Amino acid sequence: MSAEPQPVPAAPDPERKTLDDRARMTELERIRHSAAHVMATAILRLWPEAQFAAGPPVENGFYYDVDLPHRISPEDFEKIEAEMKKEIKANNPFEKIIVTREQAIADAQSGRLGGLAGRPGNVSKLKIGNLEAIPEGEPISYYKNGDFLDLCAGPHVMRTGNIGAFKLTSVAAAYYKGDEKGPQLQRIYGTAFKNKTSLDEFLKMQEEAKKRDHRKIGAEMGLFAIDTEFVGPGMPLWLPKGTVLVEELEKLAKETEFAAGYVRVRTPHLAREKMYKTSGHLPYYADSMFPPINLLEEKDREVRDQLVEFRSYLRRGTEPGYVEHFLEQFKKSSSYSVGAMSQLETIAAAYAADKSNKEGFEQLDAQIDGLGERYYLKAMNCPHHHRIFAAEPHSYRDLPLRLAEYGTCYRYEQSGELFGLMRVRSLNMNDAHIYCTEEQFADEFRAVNDMYLKYFKIFGLEKYQMRFSTHAAEGLGKKYVNEPELWKKTEDMVRKVLIESGINFVEVANEAAFYGPKIDVQVWSAIGREFTIATNQVDFAVPAKFGLTYRDKDNSNKTPLCVHRAPLGTHERFIGFLIEHYAGNFPLWLAPDQVRVITIGAEGDPASAPLIQYAKDIVNGLRAQGVRVAGDYGSDPMKAKIAEAEKLRVHTMLVIGGRDLEAGAVSVRLHGKGNVGSKPKAEAVADILAAIRERRA
RNA sequence: GCCAGCUUAGCUCAGUGGUAGAGCAGCAGUUUUGUAAACUGCGGGUCGUCGGUUCAAUCCCGACAGCUGGCUCCA
Numbered sequence A: 001m002s003a004e005p006q007p008v009p010a011a012p013d014p015e016r017k018t019l020d021d022r023a024r025m026t027e028l029e030r031i032r033h034s035a036a037h038v039m040a041t042a043i044l045r046l047w048p049e050a051q052f053a054a055g056p057p058v059e060n061g062f063y064y065d066v067d068l069p070h071r072i073s074p075e076d077f078e079k080i081e082a083e084m085k086k087e088i089k090a091n092n093p094f095e096k097i098i099v100t101r102e103q104a105i106a107d108a109q110s111g112r113l114g115g116l117a118g119r120p121g122n123v124s125k126l127k128i129g130n131l132e133a134i135p136e137g138e139p140i141s142y143y144k145n146g147d148f149l150d151l152c153a154g155p156h157v158m159r160t161g162n163i164g165a166f167k168l169t170s171v172a173a174a175y176y177k178g179d180e181k182g183p184q185l186q187r188i189y190g191t192a193f194k195n196k197t198s199l200d201e202f203l204k205m206q207e208e209a210k211k212r213d214h215r216k217i218g219a220e221m222g223l224f225a226i227d228t229e230f231v232g233p234g235m236p237l238w239l240p241k242g243t244v245l246v247e248e249l250e251k252l253a254k255e256t257e258f259a260a261g262y263v264r265v266r267t268p269h270l271a272r273e274k275m276y277k278t279s280g281h282l283p284y285y286a287d288s289m290f291p292p293i294n295l296l297e298e299k300d301r302e303v304r305d306q307l308v309e310f311r312s313y314l315r316r317g318t319e320p321g322y323v324e325h326f327l328e329q330f331k332k333s334s335s336y337s338v339g340a341m342s343q344l345e346t347i348a349a350a351y352a353a354d355k356s357n358k359e360g361f362e363q364l365d366a367q368i369d370g371l372g373e374r375y376y377l378k379a380m381n382c383p384h385h386h387r388i389f390a391a392e393p394h395s396y397r398d399l400p401l402r403l404a405e406y407g408t409c410y411r412y413e414q415s416g417e418l419f420g421l422m423r424v425r426s427l428n429m430n431d432a433h434i435y436c437t438e439e440q441f442a443d444e445f446r447a448v449n450d451m452y453l454k455y456f457k458i459f460g461l462e463k464y465q466m467r468f469s470t471h472a473a474e475g476l477g478k479k480y481v482n483e484p485e486l487w488k489k490t491e492d493m494v495r496k497v498l499i500e501s502g503i504n505f506v507e508v509a510n511e512a513a514f515y516g517p518k519i520d521v522q523v524w525s526a527i528g529r530e531f532t533i534a535t536n537q538v539d540f541a542v543p544a545k546f547g548l549t550y551r552d553k554d555n556s557n558k559t560p561l562c563v564h565r566a567p568l569g570t571h572e573r574f575i576g577f578l579i580e581h582y583a584g585n586f587p588l589w590l591a592p593d594q595v596r597v598i599t600i601g602a603e604g605d606p607a608s609a610p611l612i613q614y615a616k617d618i619v620n621g622l623r624a625q626g627v628r629v630a631g632d633y634g635s636d637p638m639k640a641k642i643a644e645a646e647k648l649r650v651h652t653m654l655v656i657g658g659r660d661l662e663a664g665a666v667s668v669r670l671h672g673k674g675n676v677g678s679k680p681k682a683e684a685v686a687d688i689l690a691a692i693r694e695r696r697a
Numbered sequence B: 001g002c003c004a005g006c007u008u009a010g011c012u013c014a015g016u017g018g019u020a021g022a023g024c025a026g027c028a029g030u031u032u033u034g035u036a037a038a039c040u041g042c043g044g045g046u047c048g049u050c051g052g053u054u055c056a057a058u059c060c061c062g063a064c065a066g067c068u069g070g071c072u073c074c075a
Helices: A018-022 A027-047 A074-091 A103-110 A125-133 A196-211 A214-221 A240-260 A274-280 A281-288 A298-316 A323-331 A338-353 A358-370 A384-392 A436-458 A484-500 A571-583 A608-626 A638-647 A658-663 A681-693
Strands: A061-067 A095-099 A140-145 A149-151 A166-175 A186-195 A271-273 A293-295 A372-379 A401-410 A426-436 A464-470 A505-509 A520-522 A530-539 A561-566 A594-597 A629-632 A651-655 A665-670 A674-682
Touching: A018 A358, A027 A061, A027 A074, A027 A140, A027 A149, A027 A166, A061 A166, A095 A103, A103 A125, A103 A140, A103 A149, A103 A401, A125 A149, A166 A196, A186 A196, A214 A571, A240 A401, A240 A426, A240 A436, A240 A571, A271 A274, A274 A281, A274 A372, A274 A384, A298 A358, A323 A338, A338 A358, A358 A638, A384 A401, A384 A426, A426 A436, A426 A571, A436 A464, A436 A484, A436 A530, A436 A561, A464 A484, A484 A530, A530 A571, A594 A608, A594 A638, A608 A629, A608 A651, A608 A658, A608 A681, A629 A638, A638 A651, A651 A658, A658 A665, A658 A674, A665 A681, A674 A681
Parallel strands: A464 A505, A594 A629, A594 A651
Antiparallel strands: A061 A186, A095 A140, A140 A149, A166 A186, A271 A372, A293 A372, A401 A426, A426 A561, A464 A520, A520 A530, A530 A561, A651 A665, A665 A674
């Protein structure tokens, strides 16, 4: 991929790290940043023509983007790592050199920058682009280790030998400066640590994450299936055992929301185009909605087919007289209205006058589109909920009104984005919209945050963070609704509540929703991986577009604020997260298979008949209490039955044999924990029921 | 959508230019048990789809689809 030297926009990049930000790099980040330079050094020794772009430390390691005709594959890693080891062993110092912009441009022109030596005819074009992004007045510096000279603001470790342990991990494609239109580079990922022990720990965590992969465990446990052939990619089917998880989560949410004063509603999965034109979603998000369903009556269908044909003739260029002929035929055969027909004649006339007439085509397209009704699959529930608000008149006495629904939404995510349950095209949201006055906002918002914290506790999530996304003034009218004052006012309100309630949050600019500020909730799983599971937004714009009002005390009509919140996010992503978090070993209240009664003795064997009856009584008793329980009365050896139940991750196994029957006891075995001993039957049953009721961890 | 890799039985994976194998699972028997696997037998595959090269393609080539890892995106 040999890219032309790229023109780079000189506009200041809001994402760009300042020199102060960089100076705060942790020791580990310095090690990784330095490892990126060492990797570049190694790659240049193997392929001297390589061109480098950027090589920063990232969350789990580092990468360097390289432009190189040779396609680097994991087979090359060993070779690169061997060269890296040499450079580390040489223990070269990282030398900082301050230069002028002119000097830097000259070194890039000669190919010296980002190389081991001058490379005549091989301009360091990506580095020139990087140079242009450095604001005037900011010092320009190089770092040099051995022969490798790189444009770099640092900081680094003192010497290459300070990189204790490293490993190259993967190679992927990346755009230069993240610009889809820019050249595509090879991004080589690696990780580095201060010593081998830490590296091994990290690799072990990666292994553990692999074992906990929700796609793998989901298949093993029979939770969900993705039938790409008949249903479609990104549209999971919930199997019976996965449905248990879905419904337990719904039950939890319904109880919690009922207690918090929510009311439930239900809405269809489709709506007319007008809905999303009004909400503003269509102009902003048309690309990620499924294309519309066009409802055409028979006569409209005919007209449409004729118009489409007419259009394609016009586009192709027609024989003289065709247009007139077509219109003649059209008048005779169709039920098209006189007004529309005369418009069509106008288009044809305009076309005759100017064959490149773009406007005419647009009018024709609009006519074709205007036929029939278009329905869209909903990509979010809010517009439907707004119409529920609009369905009845409201007074300030009705507020806050909290409408909750497990709404199914459909989003046409790009094919490359789909990922197991984590990124899907059909999703079930734990959705609710709170309509309230400005005065009520703080209390409502605080209550929503409390609900999050309550859930975190139930699922044993110790680490969380809220990402508070605000707008950027440049995006007003494009990415964001053009209401600068409302933006400021709402963001201030949100920030105030976050600070007052001591919530752990960070603020990020320019990532808000188009209608208001957004909060993404990040949590960390049991093995320390981050997931964004929920989102929470304030909407000051769309209720007004739908003309939603309530009658206030002073007898005037006012527009309510709307808080969008989904603490459990979508079932799909949340369950995906829970699978990793619990490694499939769900607590009793969630476990698809809660209890299995295993008999030492088989059904059909007369000697075991009393034992089997005892077992069945236990099973029936638990089932009557709503416990998901099964009995294994087969002739397999007990060890085999246990192995089977363990493999299925049955939470509690009640093993019973002659001894238990005599004592009126059961012997309790917990998944993953082994035999915990014998207990009176009634006690064991009471324990199980209590653990489920309390949603014990 | 873009780049790269991958696609053989329900699952995990062997294998070959001459139309395929193992283990587990499944099914049928036998066995009758104290905390992770008792024995025997049987069935199961258009080797992702479509096209090309070849006397012959699961294998070589191409297109498409899907998956995986990234990039971009995420109301």
